[in-house]
Amino acid sequence: MQIKNPILPGFNSDPSIIRVEDTYYIATSTFEWFPGVRIHASQDLVHWNLVTNVLDTVKLVDMKGNPSSGGIWAPDLSYADGKFWLIYTDVKITDGAFKDMKNYLTTAEQIEGPWSAPTLVNGVGFDASMFHDEDGRKYLVQQTWDHREYHHPFDGITLTEFDVETMKLKPATARTIFEGTAVKLVEGPHLYKLNGEYFLFAAEGGTIFTHQEVVARSKSLDAKSFVVEPDGPFLTNFDTPNSYLQKQGHGALVNTPGGEWYYASLTARPWNHDNESATDPRGWSTLGRETSLQKVYWDEQGWPRVEGGHGGKTFVDAPKDAIETEAPADHSQHDDFVSEKLDLNWNTLRVPFTEKMGTTGNGSLKLIGQGSLANPFDLSLIARRWQAFYFDAETKVKFDPYSYQAMAGLTNYYNHSHWSWIFVTKNDEGAPVIEIGENKGGLRNGSYSSYFKDDAPIIPVGTEWVRFKTEVRKESYTYLYAFDDGDWIETGITLDAAVLSDDYVVREYGGFFTGAYVGLAAVDYSGYDSTAEFDFFDYKELGDYLEADGSFSWRAAETRYF
Structure with a gap:
C-alpha cells in the first residue's frame, strides 16, 4: 500500500x-x-x-x-x-x-x-x-x-x-x-x-x-x-514552489510497531487562476490546511530527515506492518435527517446545535432564523467541510419568510466576512423570491452584494419546496435552483472560489486558518423566528482533477502543474 x-x-x-x-x-x-x-x-x-x-x-x-x-x-x-x-x-x-x-x-x-x-x-x-x-x-x-x-x-x-x-x-x-x-x-x-x-x-x-x-x-x-x-x-515547501503539497510544517512524530517513523504535518494544495503567476501569488488554498504524512529516517548523526528531501512527497510507502483499514472511498455525504443527533461531519459555529437553532429528526431539519451570516453570537447554520476541489451539494427547503429580513438556503462559507448563499426570501411586494448574496470582506467586512436585486426570480404560487444546488469547480462555483420536482435552472452567476481561502482572507485581516464549508442556514434578523424546513442534504465529491475529456478523477501528481 x-x-x-x-x-x-x-x-x-x-x-x-x-x-x-x-x-x-x-x-x-x-x-x-x-x-x-x-x-x-x-x-x-x-x-x-x-x-x-x-x-x-x-x-x-x-x-x-x-x-x-x-x-x-x-x-x-x-x-x-x-x-x-x-x-x-x-x-x-x-x-x-x-x-x-x-x-x-x-x-x-x-x-x-x-x-x-x-x-x-x-x-x-x-x-x-x-x-x-x-x-x-x-x-x-x-x-x-x-x-x-x-x-x-x-x-x-x-x-x-x-x-x-x-x-x-x-x-x-x-x-x-x-x-x-x-x-x-x-x-x-x-x-x-x-x-x-x-x-x-x-x-x-x-x-x-x-x-x-x-x-x-x-x-x-x-x-x-x-x-x-x-x-x-526538517520540512518546508518555501523553496519548493512547484510541489503539489505546500505549507508543510507544524505536526508531530510517530513510530510503528516495526520501528518505522512518520511525521504528520499540516499542508495545503493551492491552485492559481489561469491569468495568474504560479509563484506570486503562490495560490489559493480553498480546502484549507490539510494533513499530510511523510516517512522519516535517521541519518548517521542521529538526526531525523524526511525521505525524498525536505519538501516531502505526495506518495509515501505505508508501514510494512500495516493492518488494512476499511474506510469510505471518499467523503461524500447524504443526510435525510432521520436521527435526532447531527452526523459527525456537521459543524456549527462556536456553540452546539440546540433547540434555539432548531431540531433534526423524523426526516427533516428545521432551522429557526436568527442573526445574519456575519453574526458571531446567534446563528442558525450547520455546515461541513469542502474536501474535494470538485463537488456538487444539494438540498430542498420549505420556507415562508415574513420579509426580506428573513432568508433560508444553501451557503458556501469561510467566515463571518467571506461567504455566499442562495436563499428564499421576500421582495418589497411581499412575493417569495430567490436571491443570491455574497460577502467578500473588505472595508469593515461590509462589501455585500445582492445579485438578482429587483429581478429576483419569483417562486410560483403553489410551490411547496425549492431545491438549491451548488456546483464547485475548483477555481469557481455557481448556484442552481428548481421548484418542487422541476428541472434545474441556472442562475448564470459564477463566483470566485479564491474568496473562500485562507490566502485571500489573510491579505485583509491577519491570520486566518480554516477552510471553505458548504451548508444550510436560516436567518431572521427581524426577530420573528421564521423557521425553515430542509428535507435532505447531499454532498457528492467528483474528484480533485479535471481531465481533458471533461470528466473528474482522483489522479494525483508530484507537482502542482500538470
Whole structure:
C-alpha cells in the first residue's frame, strides 16, 4: 500500500499523531467550529475514519462570541498512564498585540470518551503539548506570547513541570528551552525522548507559504540547551514552489510497531487562476490546511530527515506492518435527517446545535432564523467541510419568510466576512423570491452584494419546496435552483472560489486558518423566528482533477502543474 497525501483532505490542520498499540490517532484543530477537536483513526496510515469530536459540550468549550479563526488552536493528543490526554487552547483574541487564551487539559480512558471536565492549565501561550518523561515527570511545552511592541510576540518555547497530584503546573519551574531560529514565529512544539536525548520539533515562519518545521535536540531539559539540526529545516515547501503539497510544517512524530517513523504535518494544495503567476501569488488554498504524512529516517548523526528531501512527497510507502483499514472511498455525504443527533461531519459555529437553532429528526431539519451570516453570537447554520476541489451539494427547503429580513438556503462559507448563499426570501411586494448574496470582506467586512436585486426570480404560487444546488469547480462555483420536482435552472452567476481561502482572507485581516464549508442556514434578523424546513442534504465529491475529456478523477501528481 501507499499513502496518498493529503491523508485528511479539507480543513484538518495542526495534526497531533500518536499510536496506541496497533491503532494510530490524529487530533486536529477546529478553531471557531463546534464541536472542537476532530479525531481520526487508522491502523495502516493510509485509510482514516473520523471517530469522534472531543469537545462536544459547552462544559468542555464555550466559544460564543469568539472571533473568526479564534477558538481551538493546535490540540495535543498523548497517551500515558492508561489514558488519553488532550491539551487544547481556546483563543479569545486574534488581532492586535494580545492573544488572550486559556489552555485546558481533559482526559479519557477511551478515545470516544467520556472526557473529563476540563482543567485550566494556564494562558502563557498557545500550541501547548504534554510531554510524559521516562522518569514519570510531566511537562507542558508551549509557544510563549509576548504582547510588548519592542519584543517579538513569539517569545520562544517554554517548558513547565506539571504536578499530576494537584493537576496544576509548577510556575517556578518554567524556563525557555528554545528560542527558535532567525526565521522567527516559533510555535507548535512537540517533545520526544529517543536514545537518551530530547528532540524538540517546532514550527516556524508562520502558517503560510514560508512555513517550516525545525528540529533541535539536547541531553537535558535545561534552559536554552537545545541545538538545531544542521542542514535544515526538517520540512518546508518555501523553496519548493512547484510541489503539489505546500505549507508543510507544524505536526508531530510517530513510530510503528516495526520501528518505522512518520511525521504528520499540516499542508495545503493551492491552485492559481489561469491569468495568474504560479509563484506570486503562490495560490489559493480553498480546502484549507490539510494533513499530510511523510516517512522519516535517521541519518548517521542521529538526526531525523524526511525521505525524498525536505519538501516531502505526495506518495509515501505505508508501514510494512500495516493492518488494512476499511474506510469510505471518499467523503461524500447524504443526510435525510432521520436521527435526532447531527452526523459527525456537521459543524456549527462556536456553540452546539440546540433547540434555539432548531431540531433534526423524523426526516427533516428545521432551522429557526436568527442573526445574519456575519453574526458571531446567534446563528442558525450547520455546515461541513469542502474536501474535494470538485463537488456538487444539494438540498430542498420549505420556507415562508415574513420579509426580506428573513432568508433560508444553501451557503458556501469561510467566515463571518467571506461567504455566499442562495436563499428564499421576500421582495418589497411581499412575493417569495430567490436571491443570491455574497460577502467578500473588505472595508469593515461590509462589501455585500445582492445579485438578482429587483429581478429576483419569483417562486410560483403553489410551490411547496425549492431545491438549491451548488456546483464547485475548483477555481469557481455557481448556484442552481428548481421548484418542487422541476428541472434545474441556472442562475448564470459564477463566483470566485479564491474568496473562500485562507490566502485571500489573510491579505485583509491577519491570520486566518480554516477552510471553505458548504451548508444550510436560516436567518431572521427581524426577530420573528421564521423557521425553515430542509428535507435532505447531499454532498457528492467528483474528484480533485479535471481531465481533458471533461470528466473528474482522483489522479494525483508530484507537482502542482500538470
